[in-house]
Amino acid sequence: MAVTAAYLVTVVSFPKHDIAGLTPLLLYPVLLIAAGRIPLKVIARYLLLAAPFALMVGVFNPLLDRAVALRLGSVAISGGWLSFISIIIRFVLTASAALILLAGTGFGPLCYALGRLGMPRLLVTQFLLLYRFIFIIAEEGVRMTRAWMLRSRRAGNMPLRVWGSLAGHLLLRAYDRGERVHAAMRARGFDGTLRPLLPPRWRWFDAAFVFISVGYFVFARLAHPAEVLGRLTLAVLQ
Amino acid sequence: MSHHLVEVTGLEYTYPDGTRALQGVSFRIEHGGAVGIVGANGAGKSTLLMQFNGCLLPTAGTVRVGDVPVTRQTLPEVRRSVGMIFQDPNDQLFMPTVQEDVAFGPLNQHLPPGDVEQRVEQALAAVNARHLRARPPWQLSGGEKRLAAIASVLAMAPDVLVMDEPSAGLDPQARRRLIELLRGFAHTKIIAAHDLDMIFDLCPRTILLHEGRIAADGLTAAVLTDRDLLVRSGLELPLRLQACPVCVSR
Numbered sequence: 001m002a003v004t005a006a007y008l009v010t011v012v013s014f015p016k017h018d019i020a021g022l023t024p025l026l027l028y029p030v031l032l033i034a035a036g037r038i039p040l041k042v043i044a045r046y047l048l049l050a051a052p053f054a055l056m057v058g059v060f061n062p063l064l065d066r067a068v069a070l071r072l073g074s075v076a077i078s079g080g081w082l083s084f085i086s087i088i089i090r091f092v093l094t095a096s097a098a099l100i101l102l103a104g105t106g107f108g109p110l111c112y113a114l115g116r117l118g119m120p121r122l123l124v125t126q127f128l129l130l131y132r133f134i135f136i137i138a139e140e141g142v143r144m145t146r147a148w149m150l151r152s153r154r155a156g157n158m159p160l161r162v163w164g165s166l167a168g169h170l171l172l173r174a175y176d177r178g179e180r181v182h183a184a185m186r187a188r189g190f191d192g193t194l195r196p197l198l199p200p201r202w203r204w205f206d207a208a209f210v211f212i213s214v215g216y217f218v219f220a221r222l223a224h225p226a227e228v229l230g231r232l233t234l235a236v237l238q
Numbered sequence: 239m240s241h242h243l244v245e246v247t248g249l250e251y252t253y254p255d256g257t258r259a260l261q262g263v264s265f266r267i268e269h270g271g272a273v274g275i276v277g278a279n280g281a282g283k284s285t286l287l288m289q290f291n292g293c294l295l296p297t298a299g300t301v302r303v304g305d306v307p308v309t310r311q312t313l314p315e316v317r318r319s320v321g322m323i324f325q326d327p328n329d330q331l332f333m334p335t336v337q338e339d340v341a342f343g344p345l346n347q348h349l350p351p352g353d354v355e356q357r358v359e360q361a362l363a364a365v366n367a368r369h370l371r372a373r374p375p376w377q378l379s380g381g382e383k384r385l386a387a388i389a390s391v392l393a394m395a396p397d398v399l400v401m402d403e404p405s406a407g408l409d410p411q412a413r414r415r416l417i418e419l420l421r422g423f424a425h426t427k428i429i430a431a432h433d434l435d436m437i438f439d440l441c442p443r444t445i446l447l448h449e450g451r452i453a454a455d456g457l458t459a460a461v462l463t464d465r466d467l468l469v470r471s472g473l474e475l476p477l478r479l480q481a482c483p484v485c486v487s488r
Contacts, residue, residue, distance in 0.1 A: 108334040132332050135376055180329040183293045187322045188394060189314065189346030194333075197341040197354070 274437030278472025321396030381412030
């Protein structure tokens with residue numbers, strides 16, 4: 001989590017037109033996806049879901065900033081386009097880093113880690129229970145919708161009045177279930193704290209991961225490796 | 239001091255909306271006994287079960303587990319000795335994996351990690367569910383969820399097992415396996431169910447509730463064969479005591 005935070009800070013700390021500087025940071029998500037054997041499809045699907053927000057943020061930049069900032073041969077690229085592309089790259093890097101953290105760590109350990117970092121324990125418990133019961137509540141919602149569809153003569157969308165009543169019933173059912181779950185928890189000695197079965201231990205591997213990753217981020221931020229590599233390649237070619 | 243004994247005296251319970259769910263209920267269950275609680279819907283079975291571990295507290299009368307009366311002050315002690323298995327296992331399995339669910343009780347008892355691990359292992363072995371250990375509960379079948387829920391209670395090493403409709407929603411073979419499993423437990427067992435055949439198999443004694451009162455308390459072989467009494471209480475004979483539909487049509 002700390003490494004991801006360091007990564008996010010590094011990504012957003014680059015100047016708005018610096019696209020080349022961001023490219024070396026692509027190595028981090030690529031390596032983690034490979035090491036964690038995380039299906040690329042999953043990451044891509046969620047990135048697409050969130051993409052409209054990033055597009056909305058950057059879409060007017062090319063119109064607002066038309067000053068030429070870069071020439072690639074005869075093609076002039078305005079500052080607006082550069083910052084737009086930079087926003088999209090930053091979005092891909094930061095969002096994928098967060099998704100990788102979630103996919104690689106798992107929701108449970110992540111919540112426990114948030115608790116260790118000082119998140120109120122009530123919130124941690126709520127997150128964990130939400131993750132467990134959201135599927136069951138959603139299933140109940142689907143069953144209620146199906147029951148409405150089977151008895152409704154009209155095709156198409158649910159009228160607002162029915163929707164309101166259905167949502168209200170779902171809330172009451174969720175509340176009832178919450179009471180039952182709480183009774184089951186209290187029956188087994190719950191005192192307000194969810195205790196992990198295997199509290200995470202700090203291993204030398206974790207220390208090495210933090211050290212190497214953060215070291216690389218600092219190097220990528222300060223030394224501009226893409227530029228250095230480009231100059232080196234040119235020098236070799238000449 | 240034995241926690242295996244359960245004694246209920248003059249128990250009354252009225253819900254906040256004024257519904258009188260239990261009236262003048264008294265009985266005593268000895269160490270190692272297995273008692274079935276039967277009755278029609280709304281007879282007060284679930285309300286009675288909730289009194290054993292203090293999920294509900296009596297409006298009047300007392301419930302004692304061993305020498306300890308069930309009161310707000312004694313709840314931690316009572317809940318250590320009374321294990322409650324709820325009707326819907328989804329309500330009881332709330333952790334990300336089965337092993338975390340089974341460990342939930344022992345961890346709340348502040349046992350050292352080695353003991354928690356041992357309890358988890360033993361409880362899962364007792365219900366033949368060691369293979370479910372790392373599985374998330376929402377991926378389990380109904381029968382597997384039931385086993386995991388029982389293991390989660392066994393891990394607390396209770397003296398008394400209280401079960402609400404343990405065979406509900408199980409297919410016939412899973413139901414049979416559950417009956418055999420429960421038969422093997424030496425705990426004091428209190429089982430509320432509509433599955434009268436299961437009560438016949440597991441409980442030598444049956445308490446019949448009707449409209450919040452005890453309509454009969456005696457040997458299962460006597461209570462569950464009294465057709466008139468059962469009909470008066472909104473029930474019917476256990477299926478195996480009813481006429482075989484094939485033989486009748488011949």
